[in-house]
Amino acid sequence: xxxxxxxxxxxxxxxxxxxxxxxxxxxxxxxxxxxxxxxxxxxxxxxxxxxxxxxxxxxxxxxxxxxxxxxxxxxxxxxxxxxxxxxxxxxxxxxxxxxxxxxxxxxxxxxxxxxxxxxxxxxxxxxxxxxxxxxxxxxxxxxxxxxxxxxxxxxxxxxxxxxxxxxxxxxxxxxxxx
Numbered sequence: 406x407x408x409x410x411x412x413x414x415x416x417x418x419x420x421x422x423x424x425x426x427x428x429x430x431x432x433x434x435x436x437x438x439x440x441x442x443x444x445x446x447x448x449x450x451x452x453x454x455x456x457x458x459x460x461x462x463x464x465x466x467x468x469x470x471x472x473x474x475x476x477x478x479x480x481x482x483x484x485x486x487x488x489x490x491x492x493x494x495x496x497x498x499x500x501x502x503x504x505x506x507x508x509x510x511x512x513x514x515x516x517x518x519x520x521x522x523x524x525x526x527x528x529x530x531x532x533x534x535x536x537x538x539x540x541x542x543x544x545x546x547x548x549x550x551x552x553x554x555x556x557x558x559x560x561x562x563x564x565x566x567x568x569x570x571x572x573x574x575x576x577x578x579x580x581x582x583x
Contacts, residue, residue: 420493435452439558463572484515488576494525526555529555
């Protein structure tokens with residue numbers, strides 16, 4: 406096992422419109438908790454979590470960015486050097502799907518080496534407010550992303566799976582530059 410000093414550090418950035426659940430999803434994965442009173446992120450917030458990618462222990466640095474338009478000018482600073490980007494949309498927010506291309510374009514323009522981008526469709530526990538079917542999401546947005554995950558920060562469904570895929574993607578991406 407590696408000493409903590411030797412652990413690879415992998416940066417994963419969370420992007421998406423305000424209210425799609427970036428902070429809630431991150432908190433569910435890092436602390437196993439969900440709060441209905443999460444406040445909008447101002448600027449950015451970050452957390453760390455150690456995980457194993459195969460037999461390698463790595464330290465994931467999660468950067469939760471503000472989705473409000475007035476903070477989007479700062480987003481390229483947080484995106485730089487990311488090893489993976491999780492872009493979130495919410496099933497109950499059609500606009501969050503309409504702006505996915507904007508987030509993809511931001512990553513493409515901010516990064517010298519464009520990291521893998523993963524679409525996370527959050528709030529799947531709200532089935533009566535679905536903007537698109539899973540099949541529509543996969544056919545319409547699949548070509549833009551390396552993978553798509555359906556998750557619920559509220560129930561925890563799909564959360565570990567999407568973050569562990571992000572960790573694997575980040576690990577593989579970072580290895581391509583060493």
